[in-house]
Amino acid sequence: MQSGNLTDTGQELLYYRGRVALFHILKALDIETGDQVATQAFTCSAVPEGIIASGARPLYIDIKAGQVNMDPDDLARKIGPQTKAIIVQHTFGIPAEMNEIARIASNQNLPIIEDCCHVSSTQYDGKSLGTFGIAAFYSHEWGKPIPCGLGGSLSVSNSKLLSALSRQYNSTSPPPKIKDIRQQLQYVAFSALYRPAFFWHLRNAFQLLSRKGLAEGNYHQIDESVGPSSEFAMRMSSMAAKRLAKKRLAIDGIASHSQALGEIYKSRLSNSSFSMVAEPTLSATAYSRFPIWSDDKSRALAFAKSRNAELADWYSTPIHPFKDKELEQIRYMTGTCPNAELACNRILSLPTHAKTSPKEAERIASTLQTFT
Numbered sequence: 529m530q531s532g533n534l535t536d537t538g539q540e541l542l543y544y545r546g547r548v549a550l551f552h553i554l555k556a557l558d559i560e561t562g563d564q565v566a567t568q569a570f571t572c573s574a575v576p577e578g579i580i581a582s583g584a585r586p587l588y589i590d591i592k593a594g595q596v597n598m599d600p601d602d603l604a605r606k607i608g609p610q611t612k613a614i615i616v617q618h619t620f621g622i623p624a625e626m627n628e629i630a631r632i633a634s635n636q637n638l639p640i641i642e643d644c645c646h647v648s649s650t651q652y653d654g655k656s657l658g659t660f661g662i663a664a665f666y667s668h669e670w671g672k673p674i675p676c677g678l679g680g681s682l683s684v685s686n687s688k689l690l691s692a693l694s695r696q697y698n699s700t701s702p703p704p705k706i707k708d709i710r711q712q713l714q715y716v717a718f719s720a721l722y723r724p725a726f727f728w729h730l731r732n733a734f735q736l737l738s739r740k741g742l743a744e745g746n747y748h749q750i751d752e753s754v755g756p757s758s759e760f761a762m763r764m765s766s767m768a769a770k771r772l773a774k775k776r777l778a779i780d781g782i783a784s785h786s787q788a789l790g791e792i793y794k795s796r797l798s799n800s801s802f803s804m805v806a807e808p809t810l811s812a813t814a815y816s817r818f819p820i821w822s823d824d825k826s827r828a829l830a831f832a833k834s835r836n837a838e839l840a841d842w843y844s845t846p847i848h849p850f851k852d853k854e855l856e857q858i859r860y861m862t863g864t865c866p867n868a869e870l871a872c873n874r875i876l877s878l879p880t881h882a883k884t885s886p887k888e889a890e891r892i893a894s895t896l897q898t899f900t
């Protein structure tokens with residue numbers, strides 16, 4: 529049985545992807561066509577994909593200047609009578625300003641859904657992320673802190689929402705066998721091959737394979753005239769659920785490792801051409817990746833690549849990886865979230881996952897220290 533686990537954050541349900549879990553939360557909240565769901569720009573296309581599949585429209589909120597999470601002031605400014613829910617993303621595992629956002633949400637009587645796709649285990653003001661809203665969702669895709677191939681989960685503490693979700697869950701089914709086996713092979717290959725020194729090679733290989741349809745990519749074109757993909761009716765396969773359960777046994781180690789690497793990057797890069805991203809003082813962050821700010825992002829990337837140091841560029845657009853016309857299709861209007869647009873041209877991120885040893889983190893940091 530893959531559903532029905534009682535966790536410390538509430539009841540849990542397992543889905544094919546994180547965006548599928550989000551879609552089910554919105555459905556269970558009775559979100560309807562024409563409703564708006566607030567979500568931050570400086571995110572990936574998975575989030576608006578889940579919103580649009582539910583029939584609603586994303587309302588993009590800017591991030592705080594020089595940071596990576598939602599600006600509460602911009603949220604208060606932009607929400608209106610059509611707004612029916614607020615998705616709060618904890619980018620890179622760094623907590624959003626939950627106290628302020630919760631105040632705004634409760635004034636307007638709006639439910640908060642936490643996007644915990646980058647969260648392993650982070651405390652904010654004495655409470656775990658994932659316990660502030662009516663529900664939280666997670667992704668267990670390759671690049672996330674607790675991966676199992678592809679996968680998503682949600683936790684819910686509200687009993688009315690839980691019964692709606694359980695009813696919906698009964699009409700989901702596992703992915704077709706062939707999809708599941710391909711995913712498992714991808715997972716095994718990735719786990720065996722991946723290490724930071726191979727980052728640039730694997731990145732090229734994965735992009736090539738998913739373009740050729742040989743690997744499950746993460747980004748879909750959004751075409752509202754076609755309607756939501758059949759993936760939105762899929763739960764997690766039992767094989768993926770087993771891998772997830774096993775992976776979760778290591779969650780405390782994963783969180784403390786990523787915290788420790790964050791400390792290495794902070795101390796080694798404090799006197800460099802990169803600057804650090806501000807975080808709420810109330811938090812103890814386990815980073816899914818460690819963000820740094822550069823005034824010359826493209827040159828920094830080329831520098832890291834030439835020295836074989838892992839450095840990622842996302843999010844490179846306000847709704848990664850969409851550009852130009854595709855941004856309009858998911859209803860992002862250029863100019864509406866200037867801080868997010870600037871961050872796309874400035875933010876880079878360093879690895880904090882289990883395959884990055886403290887020694888490798890030191891090497892990456894000392895390489896980047898020499899970048900001027």
Ligand SMILES: *Cc1c(COP(=O)(O)O)cnc(C)c1O
Pocket residue numbers: 545546547548571572574575617643645646666667668669672679680746
């Ligand atoms: C990965 C991710 C998701 C969902 O990803 P899936 O591929 O659907 O599992 C949602 N939000 C954020 C911020 C993410 O990074």
